[in-house]
Amino acid sequence: MKASKAWRLGIGDLQIMTVPRHRPPLKRPMWIIVLVSLVSLLLIGAYVYPPRGFVACYMFSSNGCKSFVEWLPPSLSRELTDDEIASRVVIRDILRMTFPETKNAKIAFMFLTPGSLPFERLWDRFFSGHEDRFTVYVHASREKPVHVSRYFINRGIHSDKVVWGTVSMVDAERRLLANALKDPDNQHFVLLSDSCVPLHNFDYVYNYLMDTNISFIDCFEDPGPHGSGRYSKHMLPEVEKKDFRKGAQWFSMKRQHALIVMADSLYYSKFKLYCKPGMEEGRNCYADEHYLPTFFYMIDPQGIANWSVTHVDWSEAKWHPKSYRARDVTYELLKNITSIDETLHVTSDRRREVQIRPCLWNGMQRPCYLFARKFYPEALDNLMQLFSNYTLT
Ligand SMILES: *[C@@H]1O[C@H](CO)[C@@H](O)[C@H](O)[C@H]1NC(C)=O
Ligand SMILES: *[C@@H]1O[C@H](CO)[C@@H](O)[C@H](O)[C@H]1NC(C)=O
Ligand SMILES: *[C@@H]1O[C@H](CO)[C@@H](O)[C@H](O)[C@H]1NC(C)=O
Ligand SMILES: *[C@@H]1O[C@H](CO)[C@@H](O)[C@H](O)[C@H]1NC(C)=O
Numbered sequence: 348m349k350a351s352k353a354w355r356l357g358i359g360d361l362q363i364m365t366v367p368r369h370r371p372p373l374k375r376p377m378w379i380i381v382l383v384s385l386v387s388l389l390l391i392g393a394y395v396y397p398p399r400g401f402v403a404c405y406m407f408s409s410n411g412c413k414s415f416v417e418w419l420p421p422s423l424s425r426e427l428t429d430d431e432i433a434s435r436v437v438i439r440d441i442l443r444m445t446f447p448e449t450k451n452a453k454i455a456f457m458f459l460t461p462g463s464l465p466f467e468r469l470w471d472r473f474f475s476g477h478e479d480r481f482t483v484y485v486h487a488s489r490e491k492p493v494h495v496s497r498y499f500i501n502r503g504i505h506s507d508k509v510v511w512g513t514v515s516m517v518d519a520e521r522r523l524l525a526n527a528l529k530d531p532d533n534q535h536f537v538l539l540s541d542s543c544v545p546l547h548n549f550d551y552v553y554n555y556l557m558d559t560n561i562s563f564i565d566c567f568e569d570p571g572p573h574g575s576g577r578y579s580k581h582m583l584p585e586v587e588k589k590d591f592r593k594g595a596q597w598f599s600m601k602r603q604h605a606l607i608v609m610a611d612s613l614y615y616s617k618f619k620l621y622c623k624p625g626m627e628e629g630r631n632c633y634a635d636e637h638y639l640p641t642f643f644y645m646i647d648p649q650g651i652a653n654w655s656v657t658h659v660d661w662s663e664a665k666w667h668p669k670s671y672r673a674r675d676v677t678y679e680l681l682k683n684i685t686s687i688d689e690t691l692h693v694t695s696d697r698r699r700e701v702q703i704r705p706c707l708w709n710g711m712q713r714p715c716y717l718f719a720r721k722f723y724p725e726a727l728d729n730l731m732q733l734f735s736n737y738t739l740t
Pocket of ligand 2: 561644648649651652653
């Protein structure tokens, strides 16, 4: 870096030296001395500040380092730590993996819930008739659920306590992914909560997720106190503030990305240690809102959609999103949600900047959402009545 700056400075000096007319023109030997000393300065510079970054790699060494760095984000211009190199070679090769075509590719529906699932009957109707194309996993963190649907019986995985806002939420997500990855037919992994409901029929959801090669992970840059304000310098050098991102935890991801989450311990432990409630100066950080958005922004920004396929309404700007009661659940409400085809992110700084982006699916603008939250259990009957009507498309 230093060397290249010195180089540009050198050229500038030379031009200045040739321009002035009133001074006697430089004689030839003088020129050679200037050139030779510039070249020596450059070489000394390169020796004192050995090539570290990615630019320097291209300038000073042979192809060896190019093949490793060419897939790194171009912003990365520092020397990687040993752990980062180890982590990134694994990630690179997983991203390049292709899986043998399986006859019945399935979607794993992973439910993260404290106990019983109030919308099991609705999900039962959603799944019915598509038995060979999905698997269900339930992580019940507080009490053993009572099931009413055959698709949920014996689908519980080993679970542990989940404390809101702590890394135990991410741990539960990883536990669900690990169990769902055991089935090689699972090609896409959807995280859902007990208050989520489907917005479309099964075929629509299946094709939407399977006919694209990206993961739907919510991700945006929030310079405000509830975004980058939660960043801690202890995450350096691996996680820089400029890469810190935010997003809703309700992801859906392809198999490569699920494997990468399993393989990652470096970035995970940074968030486990330095992104938690009650950090220094009374700041709070929530790993479930920052780990995956930041991680995927850093390692595969083109591979994520930057929005979640699970709709939630934050327009009331309170601590918790709008929750729908039975009386709110109408055909009109559901049609409103299913017709949204752009995402909206609002920053938490004074400017309250609203970022609106079209939902591009394989380059086409399409409705963004397949699922929605949060619904009160009392909404079940209305949803059941409307289901076959609003999910016709
Ligand atoms: C995803 O598919 C598109 C075309 O369908 C292709 O251009 C792109 O390279 C693929 N991306 C990955 C990460 O496989
Ligand atoms: C998601 O955002 C990143 C930049 O943050 C961008 O590079 C990427 O193309 C976006 N993904 C899609 C599918 O547009
Ligand atoms: C549906 O959207 C329209 C237009 O934005 C709005 O006027 C109406 O109040 C919405 N209805 C419901 C039930 O959300
Ligand atoms: C669905 O319900 C809406 C509102 O009640 C109604 O206008 C529409 O005709 C229904 N569609 C079908 C196909 O039943």
